[in-house]
Amino acid sequence: MLTELMEPWDLNLRHLAAFLETCRKGSVNAAASSVSLSQPAVTQAIARLESQLKLALFDRQTNGMRPTEPARQFHSRVERALNFVGSSRVTxxxxxxxxxxxxxxxxxxxxxxxxxxxxxxxxxxxxxxxxxxxxxxxxxxxxxxxxxxGRETARQFRLARAELNAGLDELSIFRGENEARISVGAMPLCRAKLLPSAVVEFQKSRPSSELAIAEGSFMELIEPLRDGELDLLIGALRTPSPGPDVIQTPLFEDHPVFLGRRDHPLRHRSGAVTLEELTGYSWVLPPRGVPLREQWQRLFEQDRLKVPDIPVESGSAMIIRQLLMETNYLTVLSPDQVAIELEAGWLGIVGRPPEQLSRTIGMFTRAGWYPTEMQEEFVDTLKKHSEQSGH
Incomplete structure (x- = not known):
């Protein structure tokens, strides 16, 4: 893959500016005056780029330079990248x-x-x-x-790098490599079923693609998304929105359940479990600020009940499973997150919350994100599988 051999910063920014102006002006002479380089320097810059990219970027004609299809594809990425850099004096x-x-x-x-x-x-x-x-x-x-x-500049440079990286991926198609790397941020729920199933199908159709999956909480992943280090982030949508620079796209509604160990006392009583009965047990829940935790707390507050004790905070399904199996603790999770534990009989459903305790699972992307063709295909696959994930 080209992006394994070439780091985006291996591309000379002045050469990229010369390429951009040659595309716009249609001649080396006109481009040279725009980027303050000599005509031979622009000619050499384009030749160097073509050598690095292993593609012809222009058809040389008597009346000027005509961009090839790869050049037209690359043009928009270079333009966006240089806009993020913001100065022709930066190398x-x-x-x-x-x-x-x-x-x-x-x-x-x-x-x-x-x-x-x-x-x-x-x-x-x-x-x-x-x-x-x-x-x-x-x-x-x-x-x-x-x-x-400095922080603002670092983010702009990271976004410029992301655009150049996407451009390099797109150019690989013209060399018949058809390869690309997609970086996905995964919050807890989507790791259980949605993301793995989408990845399996996507890689069947795109076997040469690479997917890098970064796991973490919303707070751990949102800044890498803003920086362009992640292409998209999947998890519970936020209210209010994280900000105008982030787009939230709903995928499906998730309806969590109350869970405990298989022989939990509340699983051996007749009739539906009440919220008042749940206050008598300790809980393991995600930290404050996580939508599911906030909704859970509001259930008790709305009924003027004591909010149960939460001696352990964790968003890890593995940790929660082990704690529940060895104590009378309770939790609230999507059945998808503990599907194996439920099937094996290690855990059981203690009760089902009111309908208002639900969360919208969706996709976070940067405002102005311009996905590659392969990234668009992955998003389409993700949406297809999300239709099978609602409860």
């Missing part, structure tokens, strides 16, 4: 160094991430601050911290 080396520093949190860690000497990183960051005319890093004791403008 790829500077952007790479700064993103590494932002990720590592220190010059030593950035050096380990990039293989560059700390002195080279210091020089790149200093040159970047001069180029942008702003302070990006400030010292805090023996460490460093990004300024507010």
């Amino acid at each position: 790829s080396a500077q952007a790479k160094a700064f993103v590494a520093l932002a990720r590592g949190g220190s010059y030593a860690e950035a050096s380990a991430l990039t293989g560059l000497a700390p002195a080279s990183l210091h020089r790149s960051i200093s040159d970047l601050e001069l180029a942008l005319g702003r302070d990006l890093v400030e010292r805090r004791g023996r460490g460093i911290e990004l300024t507010k403008r």
Whole structure:
């Protein structure tokens, strides 16, 4: 795969600007004046890009340069990437160094991430601050911290990298490789059934694709999504919305149940379990702020009942299962999350909450996200399988 051989920052940003202007102007001469390079320099820049990408980007004609189909495809990605970078004075080396520093949190860690000497990183960051005319890093004791403008710049550079990465994936199709990598953030519920089933079907139709799945809570995954490190995030939708920069797309409604061990005292009584009876037991639930936890708490508050004790907070189905099997603790989860435990008889349904205790499971994407063809196919597969996941 090309993206394994080439890091997006291996592409020279000035060469990309020259490519963009040649597409727009239709000639090397006109492009040269726009990007402040000589005509031979623009010619060399395009030749270098074609060599790196292993594709012809222009048909050379007597009356100018005509972009090929791969060039027209790549054009929009380059345009978006350069808009995110925001300055023609920034180099790829500077952007790479700064993103590494932002990720590592220190010059030593950035050096380990990039293989560059700390002195080279210091020089790149200093040159970047001069180029942008702003302070990006400030010292805090023996460490460093990004300024507010530094954090904003790091995000813009990460988004630029994501666009270039998507462009490289799209170009692989023109070389007959038809390969791509999709990065998905997975919150607890979707890991049980929806995501695995969608991945299996997708890889049957796209066997050369790669999917990187990052597991975590909403708070752990939302910033990587905003940074372009994740293409999409799947889990319970939030109210209110995370912000105007994030789009929430509903997939299905999930209806959780009350769960306990198979021989829990509440499973051996006649009639439906009441909320008042549930207050007499301790619970294992996700942390505050998780929609399911907040809805669960409102059930008791609306009936003016004491909210049960929660001695353990966890969003891990594995941890919850073990705690429930060895105690009289209760929890509330989707049956999909403990399907194996229910089938094996380790856990049992203690009761079913009122209809208002439900959650919308959906997809989070960045506002303005422009998916590749393969990413669109994966989203379509995800939507297809979500139709089978509601209860």
